[in-house]
Amino acid sequence: MRKNIVMAIAFLFCISVHAFGQTKELDMLNNKAFTVTLKQVKGEVIQRTWIWGGDEISFARGSLTSKVMKAHEHFFPAGCSASADSSSGTKVVTFKGTGANLGSYTIDWQGTVKGDAINGTAVWHNGYGTQVYAFTGTLKK
Secondary structure (H helix, E strand, O other): OHHHHHHHHHHHHHHHHHHHHHHHHHHHHOOEEEEEEEEEEEOOOOOOOOOOOEEEEEEEOOEEEEHHHHHHHOOOOEEEEEEEEOOOOOOEEEEEEEEEOOOOOEEEEEEEEEOOEEEEEEEEEEOOEEEEEEEEEEEOO
């Protein structure tokens, strides 16, 4: 019994240390919004009444929100994780996350933020298949 308690405490400690590290990197993105341009690079082109060519991606409280996908496809904020690297002299934050809507469609986000610039990919899984978008943008002022 004592061994189980010690193992449980050690497990919780490891999780909290990992979560603390994630919070530090996510804090670097917290309350930042980026104006981005997207280009579809793979998958079937979907005919719809709107085009996902521009968007605003914002980060808040450990999540990522796409303004366009929230408005048009009713996506919820995507849970987000991040890591930071400053070995090149400039801090680069790498992030990833997956968002979903009630229709069981998902978007897998991954990208990097370096200074005021953001770039990455969004992989949208929907009823038409999978579309891959590359995005680039800058910090919204």
